[in-house]
Amino acid sequence: xxxxxxxxxxxxxxxxxxxxxxxxxxxxxxxxxxxxxxxxxxxxxxxxxxxxxxxxxxxxxxxxxxxxxxxxxxxxxxxxxxxxxxxxxxxxxxxxxxxxxxxxxxxxxxxxxxxxxxxxxxxxxxxxxxxxxxxxxxxxxxxxxxxxxxxxxxxxxxxxxxxxxxxxxxxxxx
Amino acid sequence: xxxxxxxxxxxxxxxxxxxxxxxxxxxxxxxxxxxxxxxxxxxxxxxxxxxxxxxxxxxxxxxxxxxxxxxxxxxxxxxxxxxxxxxxxxxxxxxxxxxxxxxxxxxxxxxxxxxxxxxxxxxxxxxxxxxxxxxxxxxxxxxxxxxxxxxxxxxxxxxxxxxxxxxxxxxxxx
Numbered sequence: 001x002x003x004x005x006x007x008x009x010x011x012x013x014x015x016x017x018x019x020x021x022x023x024x025x026x027x028x029x030x031x032x033x034x035x036x037x038x039x040x041x042x043x044x045x046x047x048x049x050x051x052x053x054x055x056x057x058x059x060x061x062x063x064x065x066x067x068x069x070x071x072x073x074x075x076x077x078x079x080x081x082x083x084x085x086x087x088x089x090x091x092x093x094x095x096x097x098x099x100x101x102x103x104x105x106x107x108x109x110x111x112x113x114x115x116x117x118x119x120x121x122x123x124x125x126x127x128x129x130x131x132x133x134x135x136x137x138x139x140x141x142x143x144x145x146x147x148x149x150x151x152x153x154x155x156x157x158x159x160x161x162x163x164x165x166x167x168x169x170x171x172x173x174x
Numbered sequence: 175x176x177x178x179x180x181x182x183x184x185x186x187x188x189x190x191x192x193x194x195x196x197x198x199x200x201x202x203x204x205x206x207x208x209x210x211x212x213x214x215x216x217x218x219x220x221x222x223x224x225x226x227x228x229x230x231x232x233x234x235x236x237x238x239x240x241x242x243x244x245x246x247x248x249x250x251x252x253x254x255x256x257x258x259x260x261x262x263x264x265x266x267x268x269x270x271x272x273x274x275x276x277x278x279x280x281x282x283x284x285x286x287x288x289x290x291x292x293x294x295x296x297x298x299x300x301x302x303x304x305x306x307x308x309x310x311x312x313x314x315x316x317x318x319x320x321x322x323x324x325x326x327x328x329x330x331x332x333x334x335x336x337x338x339x340x341x342x343x344x345x346x347x348x
């Protein structure tokens with residue numbers, strides 16, 4: 001069964017007690033969180049954040065580079081002045097290399113027509129995946145990337161963190 | 175006060191009752207949600223999702239194009255076979271155009287050295303922002319983008335939704 005078939009029914013319960021319809025658009029804590037898409041992470045709960053307090057950007061790995069467009073919009077149009085980057089233990093991004101993933105995609109396309117195979121090969125060869133091996137180093141590099149990037153506001157406070165999926169704990173790295 | 179100064183204290187309460195340390199890495203519902211970074215959205219609560227059930231990708235606007243890298247990793251390495259794209263009412267992405275945002279960034283950089291101004295101008299001119307004016311159309315376009323894209327698996331079920339920030343309600347568009 002498709003998971004989306006549940007959405008309307010489950011959402012009806014949420015709507016019954018919903019009382020946050022008048023929250024302003026700009027995040028009240030002027031905070032933006034970058035974290036991984038990983039299914040085991042709920043940063044509202046793990047950081048005690050309330051609805052309306054922070055922008056939440058999530059992508060494979062919690063990559064700051066991948067989040068740059070969102071960070072720019074958040075800072076310039078919606079007033080956030082703090083970025084907290086979270087990577088986590090046991091992350092899928094530590095389980096592959098870009099060349100391996102490109103091979104998987106090309107191999108999956110073996111039975112396609114030649115022009116499609118060519119398009120897929122070129123596309124995936126041109127993509128960055130931002131995988132990493134050293135967790136702590138990856139957090140530090142992402143924070144440094146944002147500090148060095150001229151599109152990110154100088155006055156923004158930028159911190160880097162690790163979330164432990166085994167016990168729910170967060171630890172500041174930088 | 176910086177918002178991150180609260181994280182450790184608030185997280186300690188989360189850790190006290192945390193009992194989800196043994197969840198598998200692949201999302202149990204084989205589902206990936208794409209939604210906006212907007213501070214007023216908590217898709218776990220609004221869709222009744224449990225920890226471990228779905229990948230959650232969030233960016234400015236809930237852009238499917240921006241999410242492509244994450245979707246590819248999610249499908250090829252972690253087995254998801256369904257994508258649900260959510261955009262929402264009263265979205266910041268409806269409040270500007272890319273040329274306006276580029277002007278804001280260039281204007282903010284007026285007092286910087288010439289070489290930095292040049293770098294900032296070139297960078298921002300080369301960026302896509304994926305802003306939109308028609309909400310429903312933007313959802314349909316994002317779903318079509320994923321259906322057409324050869325890097326997205328043919329067998330993936332793709333749906334498009336609108337979340338109403340005024341009353342918490344979700345509505346399927348496509």
